[in-house]
Amino acid sequence: MRRRSLLAVAALILALRLAPARAHHSFAQFDMTRNITLTGTVRDFQWTNPHTWVWLIVSDSKGTRIWGLEGGAVGEMERQGWTREILERGEKITVEIHPLLDGRMGGSIDKVILPDGRVLTRPGPGSKPAANAAGAGTERSNA
Amino acid sequence: MSQSALLTISAAAMSLLAATGMTRAAVHEWPGPQGGSWASIDHLPDWSGAWALSDGSFQKQFLASSGPDGNPNVPPLTPKWAAFRDANGAANHGQGPPGGVNTNSLHCLPDGMPGMMAAPFSFEFLFTPGRVTVISEDGEVRRIWTDGRAHPPDPDPTFAGNSIGHWEGTTLVVDTIGMTPQAEVMVGLHDTARTHVVERIFRTSNHTLRIDTTVIDPALFTKPYRYTRTYDLNRYGMTEYVCEQNNRDQNGKINLTPPPN
Numbered sequence: 250m251r252r253r254s255l256l257a258v259a260a261l262i263l264a265l266r267l268a269p270a271r272a273h274h275s276f277a278q279f280d281m282t283r284n285i286t287l288t289g290t291v292r293d294f295q296w297t298n299p300h301t302w303v304w305l306i307v308s309d310s311k312g313t314r315i316w317g318l319e320g321g322a323v324g325e326m327e328r329q330g331w332t333r334e335i336l337e338r339g340e341k342i343t344v345e346i347h348p349l350l351d352g353r354m355g356g357s358i359d360k361v362i363l364p365d366g367r368v369l370t371r372p373g374p375g376s377k378p379a380a381n382a383a384g385a386g387t388e389r390s391n392a
Numbered sequence: 393m394s395q396s397a398l399l400t401i402s403a404a405a406m407s408l409l410a411a412t413g414m415t416r417a418a419v420h421e422w423p424g425p426q427g428g429s430w431a432s433i434d435h436l437p438d439w440s441g442a443w444a445l446s447d448g449s450f451q452k453q454f455l456a457s458s459g460p461d462g463n464p465n466v467p468p469l470t471p472k473w474a475a476f477r478d479a480n481g482a483a484n485h486g487q488g489p490p491g492g493v494n495t496n497s498l499h500c501l502p503d504g505m506p507g508m509m510a511a512p513f514s515f516e517f518l519f520t521p522g523r524v525t526v527i528s529e530d531g532e533v534r535r536i537w538t539d540g541r542a543h544p545p546d547p548d549p550t551f552a553g554n555s556i557g558h559w560e561g562t563t564l565v566v567d568t569i570g571m572t573p574q575a576e577v578m579v580g581l582h583d584t585a586r587t588h589v590v591e592r593i594f595r596t597s598n599h600t601l602r603i604d605t606t607v608i609d610p611a612l613f614t615k616p617y618r619y620t621r622t623y624d625l626n627r628y629g630m631t632e633y634v635c636e637q638n639n640r641d642q643n644g645k646i647n648l649t650p651p652p653n
Contacts, residue, residue, distance in 0.1 A: 277481070277493070278646060293651050297638035299500070304650045317648040319640075324529050324631035325512055328444060355648045372512070 279347040279357040287316060288343045294336040298322050303336060303358065305344060317355040318346055325372040340364060428521050428539060437562040437594075442514040442529075442630045443601050443623035453510045456619065457482050457578045467617040470610075473581065482580045493580040500635035502532045504551030504575025505568050506589045506607055510619075513633065514626045517593075524557055524564060530633045536566050543569055549585065551575045563594040577607060577617075584611045599625040 289307035292315060301320035306313060320326055336342065342363060346356030361369040445453075455465040461474075469477060482493045496503055503511055513529035522539035536557040547554040547570035554570035568589040575583040588608040596602045600622055607617040640647040 278644070292653070295638055295651060298633045299497070299635045299637075299639055302638065302640075302651075315650050317646075317650065319646070322512075322633060324444075324514060324628075324633060327628045327631060328626060349646070351645075353648055355646060 276347070276357060278349055278351070280350050281347050281357075283348060284345050284359055285348050285356070286343060286345050287318075288341070289316070291336050291338055291340045291342060293338065294333075296323055296333040301326050301331070303344065303361070305342070314354055316346075318344055318358050319355070320358045321372040329370060329372050331369055335363075335369065336361070430521055433519050433521055436519050436559065439517040439519070439595065439601065442516050442626040442628070444514040444626040445510065445512050446600075446622045446624050449510065449621040449623070450512055452619070452621070453578065456510075457580070465619070467577075467607075467612075467619075468614045469581075470612060470614055473612050477581060480580045482578075495579045496574070496576050497579075497635070498641060500639055501574065502530070502551040504532070504583065505534070505553045505555075505571050506591075506605055507576035507578050507581075508532050508534075508552075509591075509603060509605070510578065510621050514630050515623065516630055527630070529630055530635070536564070538564075543567070549573070553589070563592050566591040566593065577609075577612065581612070584609055586611065596622070601625075 287305060287307050289305040291303065292306050293302070293304040295302040295304070299322055301323060303318040303320065305316045305318060307316055308314075320331070321329070340363075342361055344361050345359040347359060348356045358371045360371070363369065452465045455463050456467060459466055480493050496507075497511075502508065508528055508530070509515070511528070511530065515529070516527050518525040518527070522537065524536040524538060526534040526536065532552060534552045534555055536555040538557045538559065541556065543554050543556055549570055549572035551572055551574065553568040553575070555566050555568040557564050557566040559565070566589075568591070569587075571583040571587050571589075573582050573584055575587075577583060577587070586609055590606045590608070592604045594602060602620060602622050604620050605618070607613065609617075
């Protein structure tokens with residue numbers, strides 16, 4: 250019984266994460282219940298709207314393939330500590346993503362771990378700027 | 393001449409101007425609370441800078457659009473629109489259409505009023521004689537007339553609507569009507585021709601600003617929908633947002649073609 254209650258609470262939490270906020274699109278295309286970790290080489294970092302994109306070259310048992318990883322809008326990412334130059338082409342990074350539900354090689358970025366160990370998170374409901382985010386800092390006000 | 397007689401004459405004159413299409417040309421003849429000169433706006437508060445929707449307000453907006461029902465942030469929707477919201481997937485915990493809820497932003501359309509003011513963007517407020525201009529990071533612009541004019545009797549429907557403002561001390565009170573039914577109250581929930589929005593905008597500290605909003609529309613809500621959103625001064629300033637720049641949404645499916653190497 251207790252386990253069932255816990256499952257119900259867990260389901261509610263996951264459900265809340267699936268529901269749309271206001272962003273360019275909802276997270277409905279992604280499996281928000283699942284995180285997968287990719288390690289690869291940065292091919293491109295698109296500092297664009299409505300979403301930023303990390304294109305990652307990943308080599309595994311299935312070969313060498315390019316993954317498309319979606320971040321938030323430029324302004325949102327900037328307020329989270331990201332900058333246009335924070336990812337360099339050829340850099341080896343680790344990315345945690347919520348994969349696309351349709352099985353293609355794409356996902357919604359949850360966090361990026363840089364070679365020096367710094368962690369970049371992406372904005373979303375409940376997200377907070379990472380304490381150790383790189384860039385110009387994470388403070389949101391300048392007063 | 394008595395005050396009531398003067399008011400009657402003024403109202404008649406305004407009706408005549410409206411009827412003859414002269415309202416726009418006559419703007420500067422009606423200095424309102426904000427006045428019609430640079431000197432007359434000297435006393436207004438300093439709202440300079442970029443104001444980003446706070447994390448806490450993003451959370452509230454998230455709950456407002458998704459529930460669960462009974463949450464204090466959820467608007468008092470009429471049964472018809474509560475059913476629509478459920479069907480649209482905005483409140484049924486992600487069990488909606490596979491591509492997500494159909495929203496204006498998905499199609500790179502503006503949110504319009506009042507939804508645009510609760511979007512996760514930064515906003516700036518520009519004071520000039522006779523008006524306040526609000527610019528959203530996503531490019532939407534609101535012109536809030538503070539020169540004493542009234543709403544036009546039958547405004548052309550627009551995403552931003554028609555906004556009339558006045559100052560109560562350091563609070564800007566804004567009355568907005570005339571939105572197109574394409575505009576959104578929130579994700580997937582569209583305005584009607586009768587949606588009426590009243591905002592009270594004021595600073596709560598050196599680096600926070602607050603907007604108390606009331607949305608009145610008996611077709612959508614069982615009672616006026618009231619909510620508060622707060623904004624933090626954003627040290628990074630305004631950022632450009634052009635939705636079509638790299639829009640990879642194609643009918644609910646993401647285009648995963650990498651950029652040219």
